[in-house]
Amino acid sequence: MSPTRPKYAFFLSLTVLLLAPWLCSRPSVPRKASAEDTVRVGAINLGYQNTQPDPAGRALAHALADVILLQEWTGRNISPTRLTEADLRVVLSDGRDGTHGSALLARPNLVQAASTAQPPWTGNCVTPLLTVRLDIEGRKIGIVGVHGPPPVLNCRRSRKPYLRAIARLVENGRLRESVGVIPAGTPVLLVGDLNALGWEEPLRSMDDRGLTDAFDAGSWRLGPTWSPGWWSPSLVAIDYLWMPQEACARKAWTLSVLGSDHRAVVADISFP
Secondary structure (H helix, E strand, O other): OOOHHHHHHHHHHHHHHHHHHHHHOOOOOOOOOOOOOEEEEEEEEOOOOOOOHHHHHHHHHHOOOOEEEEEOOOOOOOOHHHHHHOOOEEEEEEOOOOOOOEEEEEOOOOEEEEEEEOOOOOOOOOOOEEEEEEEEOOEEEEEEEOOOOOOOHHHHHHHHHHHHHHHOOEEOOEEOOOEOOEOOOOEEEEEEEOOOOOOOHHHHOOHHHOEEEHHHHHOOOOOOOEOOOOOOOOOEOOEEEEEEOOOEEEEEEEEEOOOOOEEEEEEEEEOO
């Protein structure tokens, strides 16, 4: 073995150790959006067994989001009082025991309509879609909240067909067909816990659909959002804010929420 190889290995390892904390560092979400024409969007899988609803509510209120999608919402696993104090209102609540619930909270002046909708694929382990139509500075924008089937044995056959069907809803960053309260042709954000990695085949097609990962576009840091347990840091990103390529992610963050094994993902997004 060349005598230079151990030196290269040593310096490479040292570089990784020095860079890892910097790349994984998570700055605080600023108290104001970066521009007046910007909407701050967040998404979090609360964990249906979350036993810390008040701390979870405080953490999300601190993000000062304009729109927040909640998944695994049971109606009891977050304190609505904390979010009301941050001028957020529940505009759609589909609370359910277990993993299928969802809700949307938003600034009252942004939301035109909201409803749940049946998913485009009806196999095992699928959840309803959450659909919202927003008015952002006179621009009509849609949000589709998606909770992909988890990578467990009884849901394994549903994951990729479901995600392919979700991806096919979008073309050039707009809905190909009406979904819930969002008309066809509306620029759309696909938001939520997709239970899939960015390099898996269904998500690799998002660029071809005219969508961009808002966190990747708005931050140079690593953004893992899921942890296998309280004893582990977040390891991989499975929660996303996919936005039309015509939009701009000015900043993006992940945020710790007590009681959940997910981090919230938050981004300041503007539309031309």
